Amino acid sequence: MTRYYLSLLFFWLIAQTTFAADSSFPDFDQLKPQSELPDPLTTLAGRQVTNVEQWEQERKPELKALFEHYMYGKRPAPPEKIEFIVEHTKKDFLDGKATKKEVTIRFSPEGSPAIQLLVVIPNERKGPAPVFVGPNFGGNHLVWDDPTIRLPTTWMPDRQAGAVDHKATEAGRGKQATVWNVDLIVDRGYALATFYCGDLDPDNPDLSNGLHPNYLKPATKELGPTDPSSITLWAWGVSRAVDYLVQDSDIDAKRIAVVGHSRLGKTALLAGAFDERIAVVIPSQAGCGGTAPSRGKVGESVKQINERFPHWFCGNFKQFNEQPEKLPFDQNCLIALCAPRAVLLPNAEEDQWANPDGQFEALLAAEPVYKLYGAEGCAVRQRPDTGTLVDSRLGYFYRTGKHAMSRTDWEAFLSFADKHMPAQ
Numbered sequence: 473m474t475r476y477y478l479s480l481l482f483f484w485l486i487a488q489t490t491f492a493a494d495s496s497f498p499d500f501d502q503l504k505p506q507s508e509l510p511d512p513l514t515t516l517a518g519r520q521v522t523n524v525e526q527w528e529q530e531r532k533p534e535l536k537a538l539f540e541h542y543m544y545g546k547r548p549a550p551p552e553k554i555e556f557i558v559e560h561t562k563k564d565f566l567d568g569k570a571t572k573k574e575v576t577i578r579f580s581p582e583g584s585p586a587i588q589l590l591v592v593i594p595n596e597r598k599g600p601a602p603v604f605v606g607p608n609f610g611g612n613h614l615v616w617d618d619p620t621i622r623l624p625t626t627w628m629p630d631r632q633a634g635a636v637d638h639k640a641t642e643a644g645r646g647k648q649a650t651v652w653n654v655d656l657i658v659d660r661g662y663a664l665a666t667f668y669c670g671d672l673d674p675d676n677p678d679l680s681n682g683l684h685p686n687y688l689k690p691a692t693k694e695l696g697p698t699d700p701s702s703i704t705l706w707a708w709g710v711s712r713a714v715d716y717l718v719q720d721s722d723i724d725a726k727r728i729a730v731v732g733h734s735r736l737g738k739t740a741l742l743a744g745a746f747d748e749r750i751a752v753v754i755p756s757q758a759g760c761g762g763t764a765p766s767r768g769k770v771g772e773s774v775k776q777i778n779e780r781f782p783h784w785f786c787g788n789f790k791q792f793n794e795q796p797e798k799l800p801f802d803q804n805c806l807i808a809l810c811a812p813r814a815v816l817l818p819n820a821e822e823d824q825w826a827n828p829d830g831q832f833e834a835l836l837a838a839e840p841v842y843k844l845y846g847a848e849g850c851a852v853r854q855r856p857d858t859g860t861l862v863d864s865r866l867g868y869f870y871r872t873g874k875h876a877m878s879r880t881d882w883e884a885f886l887s888f889a890d891k892h893m894p895a896q
């Protein structure tokens with residue numbers, strides 16, 4: 473008898489997952505407006521989630537599928553084949569403080585673009601190093617002025633340092649040293665792994681380049697309802713970098729943090745939500761479409777982001793331009809998908825476009841899932857003053873200044889990681 477009920481339960485669970493994976497979700501017209509941030513612990517059908525098992529088995533897969541369906545597009549499956557080629561190793565990088573590896577990550581299907589991963593590992597360390605992994609905007613060569621770092625060969629926005637006619641040039645070398653602060657990262661005992669986001673998909677609305685042709689019909693001009701967006705492809709790329717990192721014996725596979733700024737902060741959160749090998753998630757000033765509520769009234773709106781950057785989100789998301797309150801989730805639910813892992817939201821006073829207050833509300837509204845695990849949530853109820861790092865499991869950092877990733881930010885990221893990386 474018990475066995476009978478167990479098998480019923482099993483089939484019910486499968487049905488829930490299949491429903492979620494099928495994405496047979498309501499049409500936009502059937503969705504009901506909801507002005508408050510949706511509760512991550514209430515399912516689409518209105519059931520209350522009361523324990524971790526139900527969250528893991530039912531609601532988490534449903535939420536992931538909802539985000540894919542209405543916002544970011546379908547995340548491709550991991551590649552069937554993946555290959556890591558360590559092209560070059562330099563043991564006296566950063567005046568002998570670190571070892572630098574130039575890694576090519578190739579994956580199926582044949583003809584897919586490859587990822588060029590730059591990995592910098594401190595030489596002085598007791599065991600495998602904890603690592604920050606994150607995509608960059610303009611090529612690995614911007615991170616540090618060193619002639620042996622490879623230049624990207626793919627399309628590059630001309631606003632990136634040293635880019636000419638949409639190609640990276642030598643002139644860009646080291647131009648973002650104060651953005652990535654690899655010297656500081658290494659001094660604090662961490663490794664850095666970074667790649668140019670354009671390796672996966674150049675940041676422009678053209679859908680004929682990057683990985684898009686693998687998933688779209690030829691000559692597609694606009695993303696279809698659930699086609700994978702650029703943010704999805706970048707986040708998928710983070711997972712391919714993680715595939716490499718977990719098998720590199722110089723890296724501690726249990727201590728991986730993802731970091732990204734702005735549009736790549738949106739990417740970092742999505743990567744953290746979908747890839748549980750990532751222990752600490754740091755989406756910097758990610759704003760609308762990332763860590764700020766789509767229902768937010770400050771800064772960028774869903775309509776503005778969809779109109780300026782149509783390739784960042786799938787076709788379905790455009791339906792919410794005028795009525796974001798019809799979304800059956802908000803970004804608090806994406807943060808909640810990281811539970812019980814640590815998430816830090818870094819923000820800046822002069823970056824109201826990214827809605828720092830709204831992000832703080834989203835952080836608090838992710839908390840119920842952390843509580844379900846018996847994990848710590850956010851230690852404060854009010855957005856902290858500038859210069860303050862709230863380093864609880866759901867963390868927040870607020871500083872003076874503008875929209876950028878800085879050394880001050882990295883000092884906060886490193887302190888946060890020191891506290892929240894799992895023990896060695």
Ligand code: GCU
Binds near residue numbers: 735757759760772
């Ligand atoms: C624009 C965009 C933001 C994005 C930012 C960036 O400002 O509106 O959503 O985060 O670019 O990526 O720098």
